[in-house]
Amino acid sequence: MSTRFKFDRFEVDANQRRLTNGGDPIEVNSRYLDALILMLSNPGQLITRDRFLDDVWKGVPVTDEALSQCITNLRRLLGDEASKPRFIETVPKHGYRFIAPVEGKHVETRIGRQITFPADWLGGASLIAACAIGGALAGVVGGFVYGLGATPDPLRPAVGAASFLMVMLSINILAGAIGGFAIGCGMAAAHRAAGRSWISTTAGAAIGGLVIGGAVKMVGADAFSVLLGKTPGGIAGGFEGMLLGGAVGLGSHLSLARVRSWPSISGAALAGGAMGAVLPLMGGRLMGASLDSLAATFPESPLNIDALGRWFGETHFGIIAQMGFGAFEGFVFGTAITVAIRYANTLLSELEAR
Structure with a gap:
């Protein structure tokens, strides 16, 4: 309405x-x-x-x-x-x-309250920074889940569980921050060029995810090939970045929450979660499936996330586990980015009011 x-x-x-x-x-x-x-x-x-x-x-x-x-x-x-x-x-x-x-x-309208930042450079920079911080926060959550779930005994320092957890946290935080940064850049550029419509927000976020996802996958594949002599069969890239970024961008405009101050958070969370669940059926891979691919490519490494498949009744990290953890990743990513955007918008408004 x-x-x-x-x-x-x-x-x-x-x-x-x-x-x-x-x-x-x-x-x-x-x-x-x-x-x-x-x-x-x-x-x-x-x-x-x-x-x-x-x-x-x-x-x-x-x-x-x-x-x-x-x-x-x-x-x-x-x-x-x-x-x-x-x-x-x-x-x-x-x-x-x-x-x-x-x-x-x-x-009557299906489109909810808009993300509103000033049209100047400060507004754009604030939006980009908020998305990057939100992505990093989502990475913290994902890092703990995969860091604790991918090692047989995370509570025994003797087997390097603490180091393993720190590495997983670092990887997830970096991936989340880079993804959020790209989505923020895409949205800010689209708002500048085409206005703050839901179409421009969705397209900008999707393009940002596509560009950075494709670039990271290309560089990552080359790095594995040069350093270790072989490349993982499937890791997240531009396809996943485009669809998840677009879903989060679109979701940020949906007005599904009942709380007036936070009208877009549930929309972004649900849109991100839904896309994360669907991606494995389309051949896409998010963090969990990418880690599983790395473990299969380098069997001598301690990385093994088959234990997480048992949460969904599977003996390995199969399609059901990929869908479940994909939904979890998308839900957390959409929530964290939109919370950060709302907080940054409120903080910026406070600073302008003084």
């Missing part, structure tokens, strides 16, 4: 996070837009300072000066004056009231 508000020559599309004046877009701080939407949703009603802090700042400690600065900036963007208000009226010592006539309408 998308909500649009019209007043005077202005229009606010709450779903697309856009403020326009006569059709011309107006650049507005995300937090300030939330404050405007709150007032437009309650025209003629007093919005207290406490309600602004609860609904807009969501419990983040801020001073009254932050709210005053927010209203001052909104008035400037709308061409309003505190002494002769046409839109926002000050109720001394209490709060603010939107006094202009507001026309509101609801539009």
